[in-house]
Amino acid sequence: MNEHPSAELLLSATRGFDYLFCNDLDGAQKHFAGKDDPFHLLGQGVCAFMEAALGMESELLVEATRCLTLSEAGARRQQKAPKSRVNQRFPPGLEWEILNADAVVLLGLTSALSESYMGYLQCMYSLNSAHSKFTKLYKTVFPNGLDSYKTPAATPAPSRKPSVPSLRSVSTATTTTYTEVTETAVYTTPTKSFFARWTSSAATSTVSFQNPDEPMPPDGPVEEFIIAGTAFGFGLFNLVFSLLPKRVQSVVGFLGFKHDRKLALQALAVSATKNDVHSVFAGLVLMTYHGVVLLMSGYQADEQHILKQYRAIVDNIEARYPEGALWILNRAKILRMSHDAEGAIHVLRDGLRPDRKYTFAQADTLLVFELAWTLLGQRRYHEAAEMFIKITEINSWSHATYYFLAAGCYVSLGDTTRAQELLDAIPDLIDKRKINGKDLPTEVLIKKKLEFYKEKQKRRGGKEKEYAQAIKISIAEELAIFWNTHARIERRLALAHIREWSALSPPISTPPSSSTHSLPVPTPTTPSFPWSPRTPKGLSGFSRPGTPKDTHFAHSTSNIPLNGSVLGNPNNLPDLDTPDELALRSLLLGIAHRTAGDFDASRHFLKEACALNSSIAVSTWIGGVAMFELAVLELKVVEAKEREAAAVGSVGGLSGGGGLGAGLHDAVKRLTEWDRALKSAAKKLDAALALAPNSVDLSSRLDSRVSMLRDEIELKREKLGI
Incomplete structure (x- = not known):
């Protein structure tokens, strides 16, 4: 041939x-x-x-x-x-x-x-x-x-x-x-x-192009x-x-x-x-x-x-x-x-x-990017900050975004001085990166956040040039919501987040206790606070022997307003003094509680974030994202019940009795629960998009997430035959 x-x-x-x-x-x-x-x-x-x-x-x-x-x-x-x-x-x-x-x-x-x-x-x-x-x-x-x-x-x-x-x-x-x-x-x-x-x-x-009289070549x-x-x-x-x-x-x-x-x-x-x-x-x-x-x-x-x-x-x-x-x-x-x-x-x-032996700098950028986000998810903030900064040394895309993320890591560590240095560099970085006179979507959001915290620092009575002191919820953890970083972290890390965000003033509202997914009582390892915030059942403390230092309660006492005058807060305002911040905390708590397995508390906080949406001035994206997370929660709840039932069945086998009738009843009940959850989730996705028009920051990212989840919902219906 x-x-x-x-x-x-x-x-x-x-x-x-x-x-x-x-x-x-x-x-x-x-x-x-x-x-x-x-x-x-x-x-x-x-x-x-x-x-x-x-x-x-x-x-x-x-x-x-x-x-x-x-x-x-x-x-x-x-x-x-x-x-x-x-x-x-x-x-x-x-x-x-x-x-x-x-x-x-x-x-x-x-x-x-x-x-x-x-x-x-x-x-x-x-x-x-x-x-x-x-x-x-x-x-x-x-x-x-x-x-x-x-x-x-x-x-x-x-x-x-x-x-x-x-x-x-x-x-x-x-x-x-x-x-x-x-x-x-x-x-x-x-x-x-x-x-x-x-x-x-x-x-x-x-038609085929092969002559039937000729052998088919390999x-x-x-x-x-x-x-x-x-x-x-x-x-x-x-x-x-x-x-x-x-x-x-x-x-x-x-x-x-x-x-x-x-x-x-x-x-x-x-x-x-x-x-x-x-x-x-x-x-x-x-x-x-x-x-x-x-x-x-x-x-x-x-x-x-x-x-x-x-x-x-x-x-x-x-x-x-x-x-x-x-x-x-x-x-x-x-x-x-x-x-x-x-x-x-x-x-x-x-x-x-x-x-x-060989390196490909542009591909290495992706490795460093993934490493930075993974370290952030592990609450290894110092290492994460170093990786975000390293990206700017090998990549030209939006240095402002990476500086913003690194600054958030230092906020989590309580090093507001280093955070402020990085934040101060961002405006010039954005101006240098302008494409055809326009900012990137993430940079539009970043500019709004910088002005937001400058205004907050003024209200606190502190020096505007030290506005990093006004940031009480890490801006890195906030951006991490858009990358869904908190959904796949370990339960112990979710608990650490919950403790940290719950400790901020004003006190959180008390979520309902979940009898099925309640959290165990961790061992206290954090300093006492000058207020007594209500914390969900089982969240009074947390520890894990041998865990890297950064993975514990990351805020050092230098970033906790023990004395308003120390951190530029002579007006003695609470840590979170706007609907934007309260809604952000509720959203993060809702996600973290779901990751930790406390679905009732998760629902409570996500609904709270949605309820605050009409009062939000800057972070208008929160309402749509919170509604999306509620849709996810609907599915996760039934999935967890199904997993628990399967575990019980694998242990008990058929010895529990009940026969075919009981099995049929359980199957019908399961399909009914899934049908309700899938319908509820679909409605919430419609609501999420309604809350996120084009004028909302990063709405296209939510749009894509909604599309992906809708596909998963349809696939689940096909698998269940409903």
């Missing part, structure tokens, strides 16, 4: 990507620079794009655009060139169509990174073009759908919004990394898929490229558009963009099983998606399945590129999402060790 005419160039370009995935960016760039064909030019463009995207290095966008434009033009010329027929599954020249579409997509994303109005328009134009290209490719490469292809992890289908039946493995007992999907192909044509609106204009044949590198590339592009479009905020979806829907998230994940999973370059990028997209769902949705209908899929993808790629920073990052994320934060910290520190 003759070798495919494009195979040599493709294999050479693949070796360049091998360097890139092993962190050897210099090696990759040198390899790609050795040839000027479209494959190698695309590689050069990808290197520049990844540097620009991961490191937010805008000066690299010009080089990325140059290389990608040349690659796109070269692939277009190859498409038009005459081609000889070879013994293969696909029509000749299809690889150039995929390469061209890849370049168009990356050109669009590069335009978007400029964060300019014209850049966004160019991005939409490019995506529109690539969208129709991948429609045509999908129909050609997968005329009978994707169901005969392998996907990662031998478990049921990806746990996302269903649009096709679940994928099932050949045997439920299999333990292999990849499983063959044997279900009947539902998508014989993609007329009901993501690209349905374009099928009339994408005139392609769905897939070579070009065939792998075609299959993996088509599945990747198709899946990427589906997934990206499904994750856009609803308000944006309504706009792009006008252009014909639809989405089918489950089909997207299936396509990406098919791509991820191959050995082509696209398979690595498909794996990266899937890792990112699974990580986002685990972190941000608040509740997962099948968390263990997501983790299993996530691990299988990471295992597969990490086995090929063990030193790659992006796979190390996702290994750490899996550990953190599995409640092993210390294991995640170990993996991240090992991935950042100074004796590594």
